[in-house]
Amino acid sequence: MTAKVKTIGHNAMMQPILIEVEAVSSKGLPGIQIVGLPSGGYRGTVRRVRSAIRATGLRLPPLFYTVNITPNVPIQASSDYDLPVTLALLSAAKLITDTELANRLFLGEISLTGDIKGADQLIYAAEWCQKSGDDLICGASINNLAHLFADLTCHTVETLDQTYRYLRGLLQLPGPSPTTSEPISTVQPVIFDQIDGQDLVKRALTVAMAGKHPILMIGSPGIGKTLLAEAAASLLPPLSQSDEIELRKQVTASQLTRTIQPPFVSPSTTVTAQSLIRNLTGDISRSRSGILFLDELLCRTTAVLDSLRRPLETNETNTLFILATNPCPCGYYGDTDQACRCSAAEQRRYGRKLSGPLIDRLAIIVNVSRTNNLIRSSAISESKEQQTTAFEKVLNARQAQLNRYKDENIYNAYASISQINLKHYSENALNLIDQASASLAHSVRARNHIIRLSRTIADVDLQPTVEAEHVAEAIQLRNTSSLPL
Numbered sequence: 075m076t077a078k079v080k081t082i083g084h085n086a087m088m089q090p091i092l093i094e095v096e097a098v099s100s101k102g103l104p105g106i107q108i109v110g111l112p113s114g115g116y117r118g119t120v121r122r123v124r125s126a127i128r129a130t131g132l133r134l135p136p137l138f139y140t141v142n143i144t145p146n147v148p149i150q151a152s153s154d155y156d157l158p159v160t161l162a163l164l165s166a167a168k169l170i171t172d173t174e175l176a177n178r179l180f181l182g183e184i185s186l187t188g189d190i191k192g193a194d195q196l197i198y199a200a201e202w203c204q205k206s207g208d209d210l211i212c213g214a215s216i217n218n219l220a221h222l223f224a225d226l227t228c229h230t231v232e233t234l235d236q237t238y239r240y241l242r243g244l245l246q247l248p249g250p251s252p253t254t255s256e257p258i259s260t261v262q263p264v265i266f267d268q269i270d271g272q273d274l275v276k277r278a279l280t281v282a283m284a285g286k287h288p289i290l291m292i293g294s295p296g297i298g299k300t301l302l303a304e305a306a307a308s309l310l311p312p313l314s315q316s317d318e319i320e321l322r323k324q325v326t327a328s329q330l331t332r333t334i335q336p337p338f339v340s341p342s343t344t345v346t347a348q349s350l351i352r353n354l355t356g357d358i359s360r361s362r363s364g365i366l367f368l369d370e371l372l373c374r375t376t377a378v379l380d381s382l383r384r385p386l387e388t389n390e391t392n393t394l395f396i397l398a399t400n401p402c403p404c405g406y407y408g409d410t411d412q413a414c415r416c417s418a419a420e421q422r423r424y425g426r427k428l429s430g431p432l433i434d435r436l437a438i439i440v441n442v443s444r445t446n447n448l449i450r451s452s453a454i455s456e457s458k459e460q461q462t463t464a465f466e467k468v469l470n471a472r473q474a475q476l477n478r479y480k481d482e483n484i485y486n487a488y489a490s491i492s493q494i495n496l497k498h499y500s501e502n503a504l505n506l507i508d509q510a511s512a513s514l515a516h517s518v519r520a521r522n523h524i525i526r527l528s529r530t531i532a533d534v535d536l537q538p539t540v541e542a543e544h545v546a547e548a549i550q551l552r553n554t555s556s557l558p559l
């Protein structure tokens with residue numbers, strides 16, 4: 075029997091995959107052959123490993139070694155397998171025992187001289203070991219991630235010699251050093267109190283943020299839509315642990331810093347549908363637990379608009395979708411300051427780009443009207459009343475949803491109607507939903523938006539029962555009459 079050395083890989087879906095490395099020796103011309111990894115996955119490993127073992131003063135008996143890596147599934151190529159391959163060889167040469175390798179997982183690239191460097195797959199290994207209880211032994215430090223993996227034992231090793239002596243019980247390794255708390259930056263470019271007026275839109279954004287309801291803002295150019303979206307970003311609650319781990323998988327191990335903020339992603343108007351929805355690295359994936367702000371919605375291609383339907387419907391990334399558009403091609407339809415120059419035909423062509431299925435997936439539709447001063451000069455230092463209140467309301471709703479769904483990643487906007495449970499709606503509230511659906515000829519989706527929105531409105535105000543007033547506000551927040559013609 076040979077020992078199986080555990081290490082970690084990940085698949086294209088960024089899920090960790092346990093990899094086992096074992097080596098057997100046989101008589102024959104001395105050599106090392108690795109089988110099992112897709113071709114190229116171990117380029118250079120044999121050369122580095124052989125040189126490192128020699129440099130460390132260890133000696134492999136002159137035999138033929140076959141290293142087998144299982145399972146034989148497509149995984150990302152990585153030099154992180156150098157260390158486990160080396161240890162499998164040392165085990166085949168009986169220089170290390172099974173017991174010394176058990177309950178441990180190894181990761182790290184080895185230099186020709188036996189130095190161990192980094193670990194690209196550190197976050198995957200930490201995620202795995204946290205669950206399995208294995209100790210992680212690797213070339214990278216876990217210090218920046220310690221707040222995410224409190225139950226994990228991780229030892230950082232610098233050389234093969236040090237690793238060997240530690241495994242043999244000849245050397246103690248220090249545990250993770252105590253984490254120093256870096257202050258999390260709370261500087262936001264803009265907050266609600268700096269924006270003059272716009273109380274309805276601020277309320278709409280607060281409700282949207284609280285329940286993750288997709289929102290469309292309609293208004294003339296320069297009216298403050300971008301500013302309002304940026305201010306909404308200041309309401310983002312801290313990342314949940316699982317979302318932080320998923321977001322961190324998108325940066326390379328060397329870029330892992332201690333703090334990470336919920337993202338605000340604002341794709342350019344030329345972004346393609348493909349780069350928007352691309353799995354894992356697309357703009358929507360990058361906006362996990364943050365905001366995707368898509369301005370100039372109707373200046374984008376039909377392909378981009380159509381590609382939004384699925385993410386708006388399922389929202390696997392827990393993104394808040396904030397969409398914004400001008401009311402017409404020239405931008406000034408309905409504006410109090412400037413006259414619209416568009417012909418009726420131009421307006422219709424423009425409005426038609428916003429398809430029925432896309433409108434159906436928007437929970438909140440609000441008009442942003444012109445105010446005299448966009449930014450209040452004095453407000454920020456004196457009072458942060460609106461901001462503080464809105465942030466508290468988002469947190470209230472977050473807590474209510476955590477209690478209701480017993481799962482940290484379900485929000486009202488994406489809960490089923492049975493999860494939301496109409497038992498907690500007053501009779502008047504249910505009657506108003508029925509009346510509105512009939513008079514506004516609501517689709518099933520539109521009706522469900524009203525049900526979900528009114529739940530969130532009650533949640534932000536800490537009300538266990540949804541009343542008619544909450545439903546009335548929900549209807550007001552889904553103002554389809556403000557849509558482009």
Ligand SMILES: [Zn+2]
Pocket residue numbers: 402403404405406407414415416
């Ligand atoms: Zn116009």
